[in-house]
Amino acid sequence: MRGDAVLRVIRAYDDRVVRAYCWGRFWILRQRFLDAIGRHLPAEGPVLDVGCGFGLFSLYYAQVLPGLSLRGLDINPRRIEMARCAAARLGLSNVTYELGDAMAYHADGEYAGAYMLDIVHHIPEDAVRPLVEQLFKALAMGGRLIIKDVDTRPAYKRWFTHALDRLMDPTTPVRYWSADELEALLAEVGFRVGRQRLPDYLPYPHVLYVCERQD
Numbered sequence: 001m002r003g004d005a006v007l008r009v010i011r012a013y014d015d016r017v018v019r020a021y022c023w024g025r026f027w028i029l030r031q032r033f034l035d036a037i038g039r040h041l042p043a044e045g046p047v048l049d050v051g052c053g054f055g056l057f058s059l060y061y062a063q064v065l066p067g068l069s070l071r072g073l074d075i076n077p078r079r080i081e082m083a084r085c086a087a088a089r090l091g092l093s094n095v096t097y098e099l100g101d102a103m104a105y106h107a108d109g110e111y112a113g114a115y116m117l118d119i120v121h122h123i124p125e126d127a128v129r130p131l132v133e134q135l136f137k138a139l140a141m142g143g144r145l146i147i148k149d150v151d152t153r154p155a156y157k158r159w160f161t162h163a164l165d166r167l168m169d170p171t172t173p174v175r176y177w178s179a180d181e182l183e184a185l186l187a188e189v190g191f192r193v194g195r196q197r198l199p200d201y202l203p204y205p206h207v208l209y210v211c212e213r214q215d
């Protein structure tokens with residue numbers, strides 16, 4: 001069922017390059033990672049996907065967690081358009097997409113959850129804290145912000161990730177945070193942070209941060 005949901009997402013795009021990208025993303029963030037992330041999402045309620053890209057992960061979670069009402073934001077209009085088309089093709093009414101800059105995001109509702117998958121390192125360093133602060137404000141008490149990003153260590157894994165980021169988008173600078181540094185920032189903003197490595201045979205230094213809003 002969960003594997004079928006992944007296949008349905010990939011088939012919802014006409015563009016071959018985008019389909020190939022989806023295969024790649026679902027290979028990197030494959031089922032056990034989707035499950036590791038998904039188990040920290042609420043079973044129902046509004047959830048924000050910041051930097052949703054083509055929408056592949058929100059389209060996946062909209063299928064396997066039908067009680068969620070997902071809202072994807074991305075700065076790239078083509079990606080948002082493709083995400084909307086894919087949602088329509090899949091007949092999903094519990095996911096919407098909007099063009100938006102995460103750096104201009106202001107808490108705009110009460111969310112049961114939010115997530116950012118490989119977004120933090122694409123955001124300029126001094127914009128990360130304001131974004132995290134706004135997400136903190138936007139979450140209901142007990143709500144969770146889930147971040148999947150990459151550590152700076154070991155160095156060979158960081159270089160591997162950097163090479164792929166450059167390949168995908170040679171012009172946009174990236175700023176990788178060490179897991180200690182990002183965890184400290186999240187805690188300073190007020191989250192109770194759980195951090196775990198997601199070990200893999202691919203040389204990605206994946207880290208998952210589960211950040212709970214508390215009193």
Ligand SMILES: C[S@@+](CC[C@H](N)C(=O)[O-])C[C@H]1O[C@@H](n2cnc3c(N)ncnc32)[C@H](O)[C@@H]1O
Binds near residue numbers: 050123
């Ligand atoms: C590596 S992709 C990840 C996309 C998606 N989260 C995924 O895992 O497939 C990074 C995404 O961040 C988006 N992005 C970069 N800067 C952004 C910003 N300031 N506001 C919103 N989205 C942004 C890009 O357009 C791109 O879709």
